[in-house]
Amino acid sequence: MAIHKKEEFTQKEQDLAAFAKAMAHPARIAILKVLAQKNECICGEIVELLPLAQSTVSQHLKELKTAGLITGAIDGPRSCYCINWKAFEKFMGEFSFLFNKLKVQNEKACC
């Protein structure tokens, strides 16, 4: 790859790609699903639900947190995570804007 070319795209393109990347792994999808279903913020419960080592789950949580998809707070000896609904809304909205809106106009694709 030599030199990254990612910087040559627009900020919005990079942001959408980063959002997608954060979800581009079944483990992270599964984590988000758990967090979405249980209103209570979870922590080590996730480790038990996933077929992965604790350190690996922690790494995935960190990635989701860095991407802004979830929030995390320390709760005594354990950590508590929640979905960041606002970030979700923002990105889903942008995707819809980019594609669904255009779809209405251009439904008849040529191939």
Added chain:
Amino acid sequence: MAIHKKEEFTQKEQDLAAFAKAMAHPARIAILKVLAQKNECICGEIVELLPLAQSTVSQHLKELKTAGLITGAIDGPRSCYCINWKAFEKFMGEFSFLFNKLKVQNEKACC
């Protein structure tokens, strides 16, 4: 990574992750944007619009096609690509179902 663990997740989780992965690069977001904006199916025009070599763009197109996000057809000496709106609708719908629906119930997150 030694052994892939992806297979240990549900098919739906894997599918959503694959969909997200296909969009997890600004170049592919940019390609989708171009295809969404121009109703005409494009080909080498994309190469001119992106800051990437022709072979790299071709590779990204292949990934999008493999993921089912775009369709491709040979048109004389050139290739013609279009967005697969149905796949888009399907995946966006699943994301909405997974997260937006739940959001209504659980808006008051604890962190």
Added chain:
DNA sequence: ATATCTTATCGTATATTTGCGATATAAGAT
């Protein structure tokens, strides 16, 4: 048949991701 134009594929270098065990950190219990 040859030349040209467009796109796909191959080979390869480098960067990033994924996963785990081991270890650190931090809070609470004994």
Added chain:
DNA sequence: ATCTTATATCGCAAATATACGATAAGATAT
């Protein structure tokens, strides 16, 4: 202070992704 419990981080190995030039393949024109 020490032990346990929960979580984060480090270090490493293996797998994937990214990018490009070179080359192949296919269509059209000369």
